[in-house]
Amino acid sequence: MTNNMSDARLRQLYALGTGARAGAAATATHVSPEDILALVQRSLPEAQRLATLDHVMACAECRREFDLLRAVEAAGGERTPQVRQLPSAWRRLAPLAIAASLALVVGTEAWRRSTADQAPVMRGESAGVTVTSPAGEVAAGAPLTFAWHPVPGARRYDLEVLNADGNLVFSAETRDTVVTGARPETIVPGAEYRWWVRAVLEDGAQPRSEPRSFRVLAQ
Amino acid sequence: MPQASHELSTALESTVANFAGMVRRVGWRYRLSDADVDEVMQEVRIRLWRARASSEQISSSSASYVYRTAVSAALDIARRRRARKAELSDSIDDDATTTVVAAPGGPAEELEQSEVARQVAAAVDEIVESRRPVVRMYLAGYPREEIAELLGWSEAKTRNLLYRGLAELRARLTERGVGWQTTE
Numbered sequence: 001m002t003n004n005m006s007d008a009r010l011r012q013l014y015a016l017g018t019g020a021r022a023g024a025a026a027t028a029t030h031v032s033p034e035d036i037l038a039l040v041q042r043s044l045p046e047a048q049r050l051a052t053l054d055h056v057m058a059c060a061e062c063r064r065e066f067d068l069l070r071a072v073e074a075a076g077g078e079r080t081p082q083v084r085q086l087p088s089a090w091r092r093l094a095p096l097a098i099a100a101s102l103a104l105v106v107g108t109e110a111w112r113r114s115t116a117d118q119a120p121v122m123r124g125e126s127a128g129v130t131v132t133s134p135a136g137e138v139a140a141g142a143p144l145t146f147a148w149h150p151v152p153g154a155r156r157y158d159l160e161v162l163n164a165d166g167n168l169v170f171s172a173e174t175r176d177t178v179v180t181g182a183r184p185e186t187i188v189p190g191a192e193y194r195w196w197v198r199a200v201l202e203d204g205a206q207p208r209s210e211p212r213s214f215r216v217l218a219q
Numbered sequence: 220m221p222q223a224s225h226e227l228s229t230a231l232e233s234t235v236a237n238f239a240g241m242v243r244r245v246g247w248r249y250r251l252s253d254a255d256v257d258e259v260m261q262e263v264r265i266r267l268w269r270a271r272a273s274s275e276q277i278s279s280s281s282a283s284y285v286y287r288t289a290v291s292a293a294l295d296i297a298r299r300r301r302a303r304k305a306e307l308s309d310s311i312d313d314d315a316t317t318t319v320v321a322a323p324g325g326p327a328e329e330l331e332q333s334e335v336a337r338q339v340a341a342a343v344d345e346i347v348e349s350r351r352p353v354v355r356m357y358l359a360g361y362p363r364e365e366i367a368e369l370l371g372w373s374e375a376k377t378r379n380l381l382y383r384g385l386a387e388l389r390a391r392l393t394e395r396g397v398g399w400q401t402t403e
Contacts, residue, residue, distance in 0.1 A: 005389060005398035007357075010339060014358040016332065017340030033297035037290070042371055049370065050352050057355035058343075061304070065297040067249040070369075072259060072293045074249075075241035076286030160360060162250055168360065194247065198362060204378055206362045211247040 008158060008173040015168040018058060031055050031062050033069075040070045129157075129197050129209035140189040140219040145180035148209060151199040161187060161195040162211075169193070183216070190218035235264055238285045250360070262292035335397055342391040350384030357381055 031039075031052050038044045039052045056062040131148040138144060146159055159179055161170040169186040172179050187193060194211045201207070239260040246256045266288050346354055356366045367377035392398050 005392065007385070009398075010385075010388070011358050011360060013332070013336040013339040014343065014355075016336035017338075017343075018359075030301070033294050033301065036297070037294055040369070042369065046370075050349065053352040053369070054348070054355060057352060057359055061300075063359070064255070065300070067246070067251045068255050068259065068293050068297065069290070071242050071246040071249050071251050071256070072286070072289045074245045075238060076283070076289065194250075196248075204363070204374065206364065208248070208362060210244075 006173055008171045011160075012168060012171050018060065030059060033065055036062060036066050037069050037073075040066065040073045129199050129207055131195070131197055131209045131212045134195075134214040135212050136214060138214050138216050140217050142183075143180060144183045144187065145178060146195060146197075147178045147180075148197045150177050151201070151207065153201040153203060153205075154199045155202055156200050158198045158200065159195065160198070161193050163191060163193055187216060189216045191216060235260060235267065235285065238263070238289060242289065258296055259289060259293050262296060263289050266292060338392065338395050338397045339388075342388055342395060342397075345391055346384055346387050350380045350387065353377060353380045354384035354388060357385070 035044070035052055036056060039049060039056065042049070044052060056066045129148055129151055131146075133145060133147050146161075148157070151157075156173055156175050157177065159170075159172045159174065160168060163169050170184045192213060192215045194213045196209045196211045198206050198208045239256070242259065243253070243256050246253075263285065267285070343351065343354060343358070353366055353370070356369075357363065363377055363381065364374065366372075366381070367374050370377065372380075389398070
């Protein structure tokens with residue numbers, strides 16, 4: 001007997017489970033902002049660092065402050081790994097990805113499940129991830145197609161869609177560079193979303209795309 | 220706007236704009252809302268205005284000075300939020316907000332998904348302490364290299380603890396009858 005729940009599905013459920021706890025956490029003891037800063041600046045001893053991180057990652061309020069302080073810290077220290085992009089590689093492989101986007105039409109359910117099937121992984125020649133669509137405004141009734149450029153050495157791709165509050169509303173794993181189909185019910189008209197793609201490479205590296213935003217037009 | 224004030228404003232904007240751009244780029248990657256970034260950068264502007272008397276001083280503010288100002292501003296914003304939250308919870312005991320990812324499907328599916336999600340959250344709580352924060356961070360969507368960087372661990376150590384942690388999580392979920400299937 002093996003538990004084959006995918007990482008993407010676990011993430012979705014974890015977001016739902018920790019979100020439901022937010023009310024209870026509001027009355028719990030939080031980590032101080034100073035300790036969260038010490039965590040992002042890596043100045044805590046390891047045991048305290050782990051304990052602090054454990055709370056922060058389980059607490060929506062502390063996590064928001066962690067993200068804020070970490071963004072400022074990373075911007076100041078310029079420590080954030082940059083995602084490399086190589087548009088010329090995409091130009092050579094564009095026909096392949098377009099063919100894939102035409103060939104693949106799956107429903108919402110198929111999106112939700114892991115697509116760890118036997119299909120070949122779409123691979124390009126650069127080490128970064130460049131997302132292409134959707135961007136800007138999307139018609140409410142139209143199917144939603146997420147597409148990005150192939151990455152060399154990719155074992156699979158993880159797609160995440162976040163709402164304006166930064167909460168995960170949809171995720172998918174795929175070996176393709178396109179996820180398309182009916183719009184999930186968690187992506188509603190009149191709201192703005194950001195999405196990105198993480199490539200999981202054979203060597204364990206996980207380059208990510210820059211986030212891309214889109215808005216589903218009100219019906 | 221008087222000329223001197225205009226020059227001051229231009230210098231300030233120019234100094235802050237570069238850093239704000241960096242924070243925004245990084246912030247998006249960390250799922251930070253634009254409102255949070257705007258709040259910090261507005262606070263940084265005010266502090267630079269107060270601390271630097273002239274446009275010359277503002278325009279020559281080093282990146283590290285702006286960075287230190289931004290860290291201090293973000294810390295103060297976090298403290299103020301805590302204080303506001305404490306006041307609110309004192310006055311309204313049962314007004315806690317709940318953020319829930321909506322479950323697709325009808326009420327029955329939503330209820331089932333909520334129960335599974337509760338089981339996942341509970342199973343994560345039971346993971347061995349040394350692995351649990353890594354698993355939490357990974358499930359929250361942070362990439363492995365950022366987890367390794369934050370904890371000061373090697374890629375191999377992070378990968379090892381994460382894989383063990385996820386395996387433990389799946390085993391605990393199986394014990395709870397969640398997400399397993401019989402192999403043929």
